[in-house]
Amino acid sequence: MKDLTEIRKEIDEIDRKLLELFEYRMKLSLNVAEYKKKEDLPVYDPEREKEKLKKLRDMVKIHENADAVSDLFTQIMLLSRRAQYNALMVFDDFGFEAVENFGANIATKIAYYGEIGSYTEQAMLEYFKGQGTGIAMKTFEEVMMSLKNGQADYGVLPIENSSTGTLSDIFDLLAEYDNYIIGEHVVTVDHNLWGLPGADISKVKRVYSHPQALLQCSDFLKKHPYIEQIEGGSTASCARRILQENDLSQAAIASKRAGEAYGLELLQTSIHNEEHNRTRFIIISNKRRYLSQANRISICFVLPHRSGALYHILSHFIHNNVNLTRIESRPTKGKAFSYRFFVDFEGSLNNAQIKNALYSIKQEALELKILGSYIPI
Amino acid sequence: MKDLTEIRKEIDEIDRKLLELFEYRMKLSLNVAEYKKKEDLPVYDPEREKEKLKKLRDMVKIHENADAVSDLFTQIMLLSRRAQYNALMVFDDFGFEAVENFGANIATKIAYYGEIGSYTEQAMLEYFKGQGTGIAMKTFEEVMMSLKNGQADYGVLPIENSSTGTLSDIFDLLAEYDNYIIGEHVVTVDHNLWGLPGADISKVKRVYSHPQALLQCSDFLKKHPYIEQIEGGSTASCARRILQENDLSQAAIASKRAGEAYGLELLQTSIHNEEHNRTRFIIISNKRRYLSQANRISICFVLPHRSGALYHILSHFIHNNVNLTRIESRPTKGKAFSYRFFVDFEGSLNNAQIKNALYSIKQEALELKILGSYIPI
CATH class of the missing domain: 1.20.59.10 (Chorismate mutase)
Known part of the structure; x- marks a missing residue:
């Protein structure tokens, strides 16, 4: 040898x-x-x-x-x-244009998922600094539709840690509609105990909240075993119920925004357990624009279900020294034997290497869509 | 030229x-x-x-x-x-053993997420053909824990289309606990209108259900505008409420199993809109076993956040002609600059090429865990 x-x-x-x-x-x-x-x-x-x-x-x-x-x-x-x-x-920039900021004023209409007092409304208020007029929507798809038909200029949707839908549903909708992610926002979930004006925590007999919120406040609720826990819909709807049912012995666990929106009295602040529950939201628009400082790009592409298809597409990222930050596959609806991949990566749509990588992927994938470029949180 | x-x-x-x-x-x-x-x-x-x-x-x-x-x-x-x-x-088979079947008998304890009458309980009853004793658990983690501490032999968890949690949470838990996927089960969501025995649909004034269930029955509810819709917790908890509040003018939208579990009367069957809402469940065990016919494998591995890391790992699948059916990345908790990838692929843990691919990945990834092998649905 x-x-x-x-x-x-x-x-x-x-x-x-x-x-x-x-x-x-x-x-x-x-x-x-x-x-x-x-x-x-x-x-x-x-x-x-x-x-x-x-x-x-x-x-x-x-x-x-x-x-x-x-x-x-x-x-x-x-x-x-x-x-x-x-x-x-x-190169291919797919018709995207860099802007210095997305201005919102009194005339700006912003569709959001949920109702007044929801964490999504809170995300909208925080992201747009209170500018613009919010329009509450019952489903993710209604938010998408409102941008398409001009009813709204921007949309706000939860995409992670939400108890009312999954990220993946929204990504399927993004692939389908000509709407683009222009920003991200994170809200730290802060549960509070709200009652009617004049209510007293020692006299509360029933507390309403979303099942997950009740769980997230289990330490507090264990210390108050005499309060009956009742599962309700969203935390905002439970706050609304307290106002509507007008009973001093009832309380709701909900956000600051929800309690204030329904004119309730704060009985106890921040009653959630230690964990920091954060929900991530995306801001969408139907225009192909991005902030000039945006350094994250989200795309999706369809590949045939064949050993090696993904491997070869990824090589275009490698060659251009592009770092992926997320990858997720989803079966394509109505198309057997093909998959849609959602990929996030670092960089600017204005960068030559990125434009070259995108051009190459467009040539070799069955479909490619730029979902948007934004500053990640 | x-x-x-x-x-x-x-x-x-x-x-x-x-x-x-x-x-x-x-x-x-x-x-x-x-x-x-x-x-x-x-x-x-x-x-x-x-x-x-x-x-x-x-x-x-x-x-x-x-x-x-x-x-x-x-x-x-x-x-x-x-x-x-x-x-x-x-090769490396990671200590997994093929079995002909997973027997369940009266002494088998099965932990499931949710409560009696939930779709997860239904999945458990269907998968184990009514054998075994179900134990309701309030969180995904409690189900995981119950296998670890021997309180249960199997666990059942929803992993897709569930309104009470996301797939990703469960996958994080699977990476953390020494539990393994041994099966999949799908339940087609079937919403029905339930009232107290003796109730009459024409006299129902209020209907309780989970917000998503109300949406999924919007066509039916539009035809009955005189019925007030009230958002509640899970569909099973709404069925339970109808029994507890004992009011003939109240109804709940819930599954067959939930209505029957609480002794309610079926007022109208299958009232959901056209769409077929399906929820996918996994069956887990704390033993490294798989059915000998199992032809799907789920793994997770950790890679450094470096351009090319995923690309090179994927090459081991390509070479062995292994078809991926899912890929998803998740940031690793507490470990900056590394990612955990969840990958499903076709094949048997008993196959030499697969064992070789797994061996190679184990050599080159920071961590590798086989999450289980099962027959996909």
Whole structure:
């Protein structure tokens, strides 16, 4: 058996030759790019690449190497394609425009999910600094629709830690509607005990709240075992009920905003357990705009259900040194054997490497949509 | 300018040489594997690979090629490593054992999230065919705990389309606890109108249900505008309230199981809108077992937040022709700059290629956990 140093020396020598051949191949592929530019031919020719791989597999001497050879040359052709995209200076900004700020004034209409006093309304008030007029919507889709039909200028939706819907539903809707994420906002869930004006905590017999809010206040409720816990709808609707039922022995667990919106009296502040429950919201618009300082991009693309499809698309991020911060796959509705991927990554839509990566993905995925660019929280 | 056919001929010639060198390199790397086996050295030596890449980058003639050369040789070393893993026949089954079935009998205790009459209880009854004794739990974590401390043999949790929690929370818990997915079950949400025995739909004045259930029955409720809609907690708790408040003018929208569990009278069947709302559940156990026919595997692994980390891990799936069916990233709690990935893929834990892929991922990821193997629905 050869000794390790000896084998490694041989490998180093082979690598030197591989490197040399590869660099010469890259030079030739830039010649191809020039030619294709002149003749207006597309860089990506999947049929030719498939044929080429088949021929190379047929040439292997050791059968066990066939898969590795496919993988190697898939990678080589990909590297050559990326060099061609770069050389041809093909970019795509998908029609997005940078702005300095998203102004809101008294005439700005902002659709939000939920009702007055909900954490989503609170997110809206905080993000737009109290400017604009809120419009309460019963479903995520109604918020999307209101932007489409011009009823609202902006929309606010919860996307994480919400008890009334899942992030994924909203991402499916974003893929479907021509609305774009322009901002993020986080609200720290702060539960308080609210009663009618004149109510006294020692006389409260029943407390209403959302099941999750009751759980999140379990330490407080254990100390008040004489108070009956009743599960209600949203925390805001429970606050509203206290006002409507006009009974001094009833209380609700709800946010500051909800208690104040319904003119209730604060019986005890911050009664939730230690954990910090935060809910993340997105701000959406139907215009392709982003803040010039935005440094996060969300996209989605559809890929066939084939081993390797995602792997090859990801290579475009790698090459451009793009860091992914989230990836999630969802089966595409009504399309068997394909998946939609939601990917967030760092960077600006204005950056040349990012525009090149997006162009490349657009060429090779079944569908690509830019969901928006924003400052993450 | 050279003509396309001519350039392609040159490229074909280079590829022939690249292929030959690559096959020779693969042969040498198998010699390395033999040597490493004899000396009991690890296949993966990240430091040596890093050094090697640096040297190769320094050798490029055209500066623009440096990134592509890194990518190419990262791939070549990966292919060589995979061949070494295969040659050394290194596998890892992570201590999982195949069984013919998961028997349940009167003594089997099954923890489920929610209360009697919930859709999760229904999923439990359907999956275990009415065998075993259900134990209602208030939180997902209590279900996890009950398996850990031996209070229950199995657990049932909703993981999709649930209005009371998100899939992601449960996956975080699965990563944390030593519990494993052994099965999936789907329940089609079927909303019905329930009243007290002797109630009459024409005399119902108020209907209680979960906010989402009220929305899902909006068509029916529009036809009965005289019925006031009141948001409550879970559909099962609303059914319970009808029994407790003993008022013939009150009704609840709830499942068949919930109405029957509380001895209510069915006033109208299947009142939900057209859409088919389905909720997916998982069955969990604290034993590393799977049904021998199981053909889906769920895993999670932690990667550093570095461009390319996911890309290189995915290559192990590609090489083994493993089809991914889901991928989702989650920030790791308390660990900055790293991510946990949840990946589902097709195949059996008993398959050699899969065991090899899992072994390779275990070598190269910061952490790897097999979440379970089951028959997907």
